[in-house]
Amino acid sequence: MLKCNQVSRIVSTDDYLELGFMKKMEFKLHLMMCSHCLRYVNQIKSLGSVSREKAQALEASEEQLVRMEGKIREDVGGA
Numbered sequence: 001m002l003k004c005n006q007v008s009r010i011v012s013t014d015d016y017l018e019l020g021f022m023k024k025m026e027f028k029l030h031l032m033m034c035s036h037c038l039r040y041v042n043q044i045k046s047l048g049s050v051s052r053e054k055a056q057a058l059e060a061s062e063e064q065l066v067r068m069e070g071k072i073r074e075d076v077g078g079a
Contacts, residue, residue, distance in 0.1 A: 001026060001029070001030065002023075002026045002027060002030045004030075004034060004036065004037055007027060007030055007031070007034070007037045007040075007041075008037070008040060010027060011040065011041050011044050012044065
């Protein structure tokens with residue numbers, strides 16, 4: 001059975017994908033029994049989702065800035 005510190009390490013380092021079948025089952029069983037680790041896993045997932053959304057928003061904003069800059073250059077050059 002995995003301990004809380006092992007679950008924390010697995011989650012924080014994305015080692016979950018590399019776990020074998022039995023370790024994944026131990027991980028899931030631990031989460032079913034430990035509300036603290038389950039809450040931690042959910043917080044990490046939420047943090048990752050928010051980070052990805054923010055990164056996508058910033059990327060979209062940069063694209064918009066590039067388009068606006070091009071439009072301004074066209075307008076200034078055409079004046």
